[in-house]
Amino acid sequence: MTEIHEGQKMYDLMERLFPICRSITGDGVRETFDILKEHISIQLYEVPTGTEVFDWTVPKEWNIKDAYIMDADGRKIIDFKRNNLHVVGYSTPVNKMISLEELQQHLYSLETQPDAIPYITSYYKERWGFCLTHNELKKLKDGIYHVVIDSELIDGNLTYGELILPGKTDKEVFLSTYVCHPSMANNELSGPVMAVHLAKWLMEKERKYTYRIVFIPETIGSIPYLSRNLDEMKRNIIAGYNISCVGDERAYSYLPSRLGDSIADRAALNVLKNSHPEFVQYSFLDRGSDERQYCSPGADLPVASVMRTKYGQYPEYHTSLDNLDLVTAKGLQGCFDVYKDCIELIEQNERYQVTCLGEPQLGKRGLYPTLSTKESGRLVRDMMNFIAYADGEHDLIDISNLIGVPVKELYPIVQRLMENKLLRIRD
Missing domain, CATH: 1.10.10 (Arc Repressor Mutant, subunit A)
Incomplete structure (x- = not known):
């Protein structure tokens, strides 16, 4: 078992990345890459707005500077600078005075989790909105409110990163993670920090296989990546993992590739059954991240997922409760060790x-x-x-x-x- 200090390094990196407001495009993604590039030599690529990628179109780039709701007394009751989940992702700019009745049409909360700020986005339909705890929502009083969202939607670029580590053969192991969510620890940041440290570990090893490691916006990043690289990926990739939700201390989870019979699947199942037999095994029908794209008909790459608690299966998911208290150095270390065991098995399997x-x-x-x-x-x-x-x-x-x-x-x-x-x- 690797000592816990690797998990602590991952956690420390997560603390640096946590405050950044990321989305599927924009300066938050680039700022995140600036920090990741301090650790590994990621090559960055830009895909212009309007680019047709299979059945999708790359959206406009979104950036935000500030956002708040101010009451009649001049008090900011909602402030983006206190928590970047307060703004609906991709909100259009707004600066106006409105009544509480009109404002409520643009507010989102979770009645079943009254102390959590929900994570809401509107990537492909222009609107604006704010997210707040349900307890905060209940405190709002009739009156006029000043709402400000200082954002922009422009023709720009979608940014993704790639690192290729050559091996003795051109056959590849593929590792993918995403950099597109704002301040959430397990669902967002545990994946990139683990991918960085797996890359650093692999760079110190003698490698039979070549490793293709990508950092992309979820869905709309994997699709242009496939559109640019699919022929080579289908020719060379023998195993792959989509790395997400790997930082809590709850049970391990496994989600198979489309057919569930790849060496990535077989290695993951062997490792988990022997080291963590209490793991939860899901069906491909439970998919919800970039394995949807990598395993889709026509692509059909051998990509599985090993996680701690699967996305959508823990109460803090897509809320402000998915924070730095949920993820731990011990949790990160545990999944890091599992991934190393899976990769080592793929390397040595003959x-x-x-x-x-x-x-x-x-x-x-x-x-x-x-x-x-x-x-x-x-x-x-x-x-x-x-x-x-x-x-x-x-x-x-x-x-x-x-x-x-x-x-x-x-x-x-x-x-x-x-x-x-x-x-x-x-x-």
């Missing part, structure tokens, strides 16, 4: 074949204990069971599942058998 006919004599190679104990018996049994299924047809994940031994415990067995030329990798 179909192995025994090189001799019949049961090999382990004793003359120093692989059989001269003193029989309960522990030595177990180790030999695991080795012999591995050999029994190392027929060139079963890969490492298959054998782990068949003999009920975690893959991590098979790595040293494989190494010793390979060193003694009792095992080969089948092409």
Whole structure:
């Protein structure tokens, strides 16, 4: 188990990013990338407003400087600078005096969570609005209010980032996360900070596979990315993960690719069943993030998701309660370790074949204990069971599942058998 300090580094990075008002486009996304680029060399790309990408069109760029609602006494009862969730995402500019009756048509709250500010957006229909707690809403009195949203919708660009880490082969493992939500910790920031630290870990490793790591606005970022890279991705990607909601300390979750049979799926299931058997397994019908695009017909990439609590399944989701108290260094560390185990398994997974006919004599190679104990018996049994299924047809994940031994415990067995030329990798 990696020490908790990696989780703390991720949490520290999250604290820096948390105040930034991000959306699917705009300066908040670029400011976020400026900070991420202090850690890894992300290449940035811009897609102009109006660009046709498959069935979608890249929207106008949105930026906001300030927003508030002021009552008749000159008191700001809602202030964007106190919490950027107070403004409906992509709100058009407004500056006028209105009655409470008219104002209420532009206010959003959650009666079932009266102390939470909801996260609301209107990307593809122009409107303006404010979000507030239901308790704040109930306190509003009849009168005239001054509403100000200092924003702009302009022909600009959608920004996304990419990092390619070459391996020994052009075959790729794909990691995707999103940078498009304002101040929410688990649903937004846990993904990018984890992707950054996975990239840093991978840069220190000898890599069999090439790693394609992308940071995009959700949905409207994955679609132009696919439109520019799909042929190469379909040719090269052998496994992928959409990284989101990886920072709380609740149960782990797994959401499969469209068919659920890719090496990404098999690796995730093997790791979770052996290390966190209490994990929650979802169906592809429960999808809701960028796996919708990556696994769509025509793309059909082998992209799964490993999460802590799945998006939409925790009460703080898409509210101001998804804050820095919900996410912890320990929670981040745990999912970081799971992802490392999944990647390590993908890197090492091969179909192995025994090189001799019949049961090999382990004793003359120093692989059989001269003193029989309960522990030595177990180790030999695991080795012999591995050999029994190392027929060139079963890969490492298959054998782990068949003999009920975690893959991590098979790595040293494989190494010793390979060193003694009792095992080969089948092409």
